[in-house]
Amino acid sequence: MEKAGENLIRLALDVMGGDKAPEAVLRGAEIARKQFPDVRFLLFGDSRKITPILARFPELEAISTIHHTDEAISDEEKASMAIRKGRNSSMGLAIRAVKDGHADGIVSAGNTGALMALGKLILQTLPGIDRPAIGGDMPTTKGYCVMLDLGGNVHCDAENLFEFAVMGHAFARALLGIERPSIGLLNIGTEETKGNEAVQQAAAMLRESDMPLNFIGYVEGNGINTHAADVIISDGFTGNIALKTVEGTATMIVTLLKHHLKSSLWGKLGALIARPALKKFAEHFDPELNNGAIFLGLNGVVIKSHGGMGERGFATAIKLAVRVLRNRINEQIVSEMVRSGHLLAADASTRPEEHA
């Protein structure tokens, strides 16, 4: 197995995860290979299915190793079952490769609950982090913001939300390239007395923190897409509802726009003439270009691709893994936790591979 070099990034791929696996996973890797010459792939899954596809992409084959397993976790599998039976699955073995230092991170389009459960079981959480959260990016009027938790934790206390803010800070630095990203807590008003106890206490903790966090207070739902903050923090219940509400609203608006443009001759003609502009507009909502979430707080980089994605989408998830690894965000999270006094320096060790 290839050793991690100065710049090499070794990614474990769950080749059997997702609706369009294994084809979309391998084709996605082929797209990413061209963009990131420093990436090497460890392919976990059924070699009988992988080998013939890989044969069509000799350059990908040359930078990949196949790790055969007959087992795979289905989309319907419950997390509890995944924990019992999933260790030898393509997903479980891919996570194991990160734990054992053979890979720097893993990308999977498989079952979200199973990925989180196996991720926690095998990699455990970062020192100082109680619960991992699902983080992702969202389009805004000014570009992108990052948001967490998008559905990992139904119930969150103030300490959880505080940890999410620290993780979101590191994630936004890595993903958006902003030195001191602004952080907002999602709430139903901007006054101090608004919201539930967890949000109010987390706000107090963030205001009083010695960390260099740029906490700007509460942000309302309309602040997500209008970029009221670079980082939006919420519990996983609210965050998931907000994430999917954005999806639904975008679907509705694009549907209505098409409907009205198609309802008249002038509409059709105008749309034809403005087609390049409308195409650029539509790219903002292309799910394949907006794919990939990170399980922040695990002691190892775990990236989740949406299960329905095709090859372009899977390549976008690989791109996220690369950006996150290049920016060593787990190291950043731990050092911020130490700086905040929430973690003793002596306990602050992450996976050594991340320092490679």
Place this chain on the structure above:
Amino acid sequence: MEKAGENLIRLALDVMGGDKAPEAVLRGAEIARKQFPDVRFLLFGDSRKITPILARFPELEAISTIHHTDEAISDEEKASMAIRKGRNSSMGLAIRAVKDGHADGIVSAGNTGALMALGKLILQTLPGIDRPAIGGDMPTTKGYCVMLDLGGNVHCDAENLFEFAVMGHAFARALLGIERPSIGLLNIGTEETKGNEAVQQAAAMLRESDMPLNFIGYVEGNGINTHAADVIISDGFTGNIALKTVEGTATMIVTLLKHHLKSSLWGKLGALIARPALKKFAEHFDPELNNGAIFLGLNGVVIKSHGGMGERGFATAIKLAVRVLRNRINEQIVSEMVRSGHLLAADASTRPEEHA
């Protein structure tokens, strides 16, 4: 004071509430007057300000009575202060008129917290209803759905959510004209095990209920605008975040669309040609045409107009009041509560005026 006739609807207006009061309130009443010849207005506020404006609209003046008060509740006033001092304000007196049977309902663009607090204090809740909820309508791919709670209650238990479903059922029948509206509980997945305890228990209550409610189970955030159900039920924290997320997403998308159309000559030309179609499209997001929320569960009809609305928006809120009153939704809510066994028939009395 005019007596309630067979079809007459007497509305109390808080003329001093809202950023553009009193002008927008009175002009809004003038717009509504033309649409609804059966409406009469009781105008609560500073007569020195009301009289000169009203003089410009003699037909409105003819169907209105002015009820002078010097006091008004500001937007910054806390709900607790409104309770202590607000009884003689334009808002408090207008609510009082409903309580005393002089008006059938009240419309206010004033302070939401004060309106809810004074509404509860003066009107109290409907028999069988523990807590009022804020209900409103949302544009969808198929037209409109109704949603509650949009921000009245941060914490909700299963019983509250159950009551919201009963109220949402009646509201959707009134507003959407659907005989048996489908009802969905907002959650982070559609499987039975998803979400928090309140949602899970409410789902069980709704499934086991003898009521003729058309409960279809859980609905995810993307189901709101894609019309997964006619009625969307959630706690007030999540509901408010979802409502405002829709607003923010719509703002972002319209901003991006304009940006891309303006970025090229072909885009500009196409937009010019497709202008009538784009205008119809934009109407879906016109806040003045989507204005008005109802405080469901109060023993009297209280309609809240957004504080920033102009006259067209206030007229839309009046329209909501008229539809709600014509459909006698409070009567419907109470009879459904009786039918479900959640209320004894002997306790099921609403404001007598509503039967007028």
